[in-house]
Amino acid sequence: LFVFSVIIIWFMLAYQFILFLLGYLYGFRSERQRLALERDAVPLPAISLMIPAHNEGIVITHTLEALLRLNYPKDLLEILVVNDGSTDDTAEQVEVIALRDPRVRLFNVPKEFAARGKSAALNRGLLHCKHDIIGIYDADNLPEPDAVLLLAQQLVANPQLGAVIGKFRCVNKRKNLLTRFINLESLAFQWIVQAGRWRLLRMSTLPGTNYLIRRSLLEELGGWDEQALTEDAEMSIRIYQAGYLVKFIPYAVTWEQEPETLRVWFRQRVRWARGNNYVLEKYITQVFRIKPRAVGLELFYSMSVYYIFFVAILLSDLLFITAWLGLVSIRVPGPYKEVWTFAYLLFILEIVIALSREKEDSPLNIFLIAASYFTYCQLWIFVVLKAAYDDFIRRREHLWVKTERFRVTEP
Numbered sequence: 001l002f003v004f005s006v007i008i009i010w011f012m013l014a015y016q017f018i019l020f021l022l023g024y025l026y027g028f029r030s031e032r033q034r035l036a037l038e039r040d041a042v043p044l045p046a047i048s049l050m051i052p053a054h055n056e057g058i059v060i061t062h063t064l065e066a067l068l069r070l071n072y073p074k075d076l077l078e079i080l081v082v083n084d085g086s087t088d089d090t091a092e093q094v095e096v097i098a099l100r101d102p103r104v105r106l107f108n109v110p111k112e113f114a115a116r117g118k119s120a121a122l123n124r125g126l127l128h129c130k131h132d133i134i135g136i137y138d139a140d141n142l143p144e145p146d147a148v149l150l151l152a153q154q155l156v157a158n159p160q161l162g163a164v165i166g167k168f169r170c171v172n173k174r175k176n177l178l179t180r181f182i183n184l185e186s187l188a189f190q191w192i193v194q195a196g197r198w199r200l201l202r203m204s205t206l207p208g209t210n211y212l213i214r215r216s217l218l219e220e221l222g223g224w225d226e227q228a229l230t231e232d233a234e235m236s237i238r239i240y241q242a243g244y245l246v247k248f249i250p251y252a253v254t255w256e257q258e259p260e261t262l263r264v265w266f267r268q269r270v271r272w273a274r275g276n277n278y279v280l281e282k283y284i285t286q287v288f289r290i291k292p293r294a295v296g297l298e299l300f301y302s303m304s305v306y307y308i309f310f311v312a313i314l315l316s317d318l319l320f321i322t323a324w325l326g327l328v329s330i331r332v333p334g335p336y337k338e339v340w341t342f343a344y345l346l347f348i349l350e351i352v353i354a355l356s357r358e359k360e361d362s363p364l365n366i367f368l369i370a371a372s373y374f375t376y377c378q379l380w381i382f383v384v385l386k387a388a389y390d391d392f393i394r395r396r397e398h399l400w401v402k403t404e405r406f407r408v409t410e411p
Contacts, residue, residue: 009315012308013343019196020350026199027191027357030250037153044152046076047212048129049137052121053081056139057088058405059257064097064104066142072149079104082125085114117400118208119224119231126215126223134218138209140405142171143254150252151212162244163213165194165204166252169358171411175260180368181376182258182265183360184351191354194248203240203295204248205302206232209256217244229398230275237283237299240290250357255411264404266383271401273306273387278398280304310384313377316340347373 049067053060060081067079081094083106091106098104107128109121126134133155135148147166154164167190173183197203206213208231218224221238228234239246259265280303287303290296301308319340351369355361390396 009312009319009343010339012312013346016192017346017350019200020192020354021196022199023192023195024353024357026195027250029199030195033154034150034251037157040157042153042157044073044076044149045133045156046131047072047078047133047135047148047152048131048215049077049079049135049148050122050125050129051079051081051137051139052084052118052125053086053090053094053139054084054115054121054402055086055088055090056405057086057090057093058407059140060090061093061097063137063139063141064094067137068097068101068103069145070143070148071145072152074103076131077103077148078130080125080129081106082121083108084116084121084124085109085111117226117229119226119228122231123223123226126218129215132215133212134215135212136209137254138256140257141168141209141254142256142411143210144252147210147252147254148212151210151249154247154249155212155214158245158247160245161247162217162239162242163206163211163246164252165207165246165248166210166254167248167250168207168210169253169255169411170258171255172257172260172406175406177368178262178265179258179260180365181372184355184365184369184372185376186258187358187360188351188354190248190250191357192350195250197298198248201292201295201298202245202247203298204246205236205299206239206246208232210252210254217242227398228275228278229271229400230279233276233303234279234282237279237287237290237303240295240299241286257406259403260406261404262379266379266386267401268403269380269383270386270390273383274391274398276303276306277387277391306380306384306387309380313381316343316373317378344373 051063064079070077081104083091083094091108094104094106098106107125109124113120113124122136133152137143151164151166155161168186170179170183170186172179174180194204217239221242224231225234236246259268283303287300288296290299319336322336348369352361352366355365
């Protein structure tokens, strides 16, 4: 069993390494695609940007100001803030901005339907959008001026695309040690997993923000699943079931807040893990029918990633204890110390090179990558256990847990 576990770890590392190489190369290819679209000057669509907002007074004005600075024709853009039962001054702040710029509109979700989660707010808001392309931004986002333009160019250039997604960056990455770890995690995920999967399989998955999606597709699919805690992961499955693609555009960038305390991080990540539990239960028998089969397998891997990572960390910990500390004896001889060391160095190397795409491969970040395995990665064990306990033992109701916001910092 132990030897089999080591083989599994190596299989996962090999696959991750392939994604890493392809993702790195895709970075260069995407820049060439960007230049080609700029040269061809494709016609731009009219877009409705939706911002679901529940008690977002601490950040909403900064987000709207960033959206109003977008490099996009004013007559082709509307910004709809979906006020989902806020009890702070979110609505008042939006109304002030709407008075001076007609692109901004406020929709107050009726009281009897309010505060039911992000998916419900988006479904209500969709009914009030004017245009055929829908963009989603969280209320803490600060998109770069060309973000929506770059996404729109890609979407209209390829009718196979049901949605296009940009890259998100951590605006408060220097706040403390936790936000530095999250910054490394998010960049590694996007440059290795999202970019690598697109280059290998023409597949990416929706994030919760900084994406455009066709309204016709949303209506065909029946909108967002209001039971889903991770509406992005759930919608991604249905987009591929419908025969469309989701493309990752790494140069369309938004900046978002990340949790600054361990308590906020833990609650957010447990919600993500529980959301994946829901998606896994809902689609485990359907996902393998998606064509091509490789995409279906990758979507299954994506749905199961929390448990795969959980098992991988535990096995890696066991290998470390066995190989280096000698606290467990293994009867089957093998180069276990060398196996663990090489895997650990490969883990560091992949992330360092991914960070180099953003010029963030500093000595401090390299040190943090090396330390993250023994610290940050281990926290996910408790996240997965808590989510499994809530869903499979306690059978707790799925309630949306809003991520706490902090004072805005400019990127």
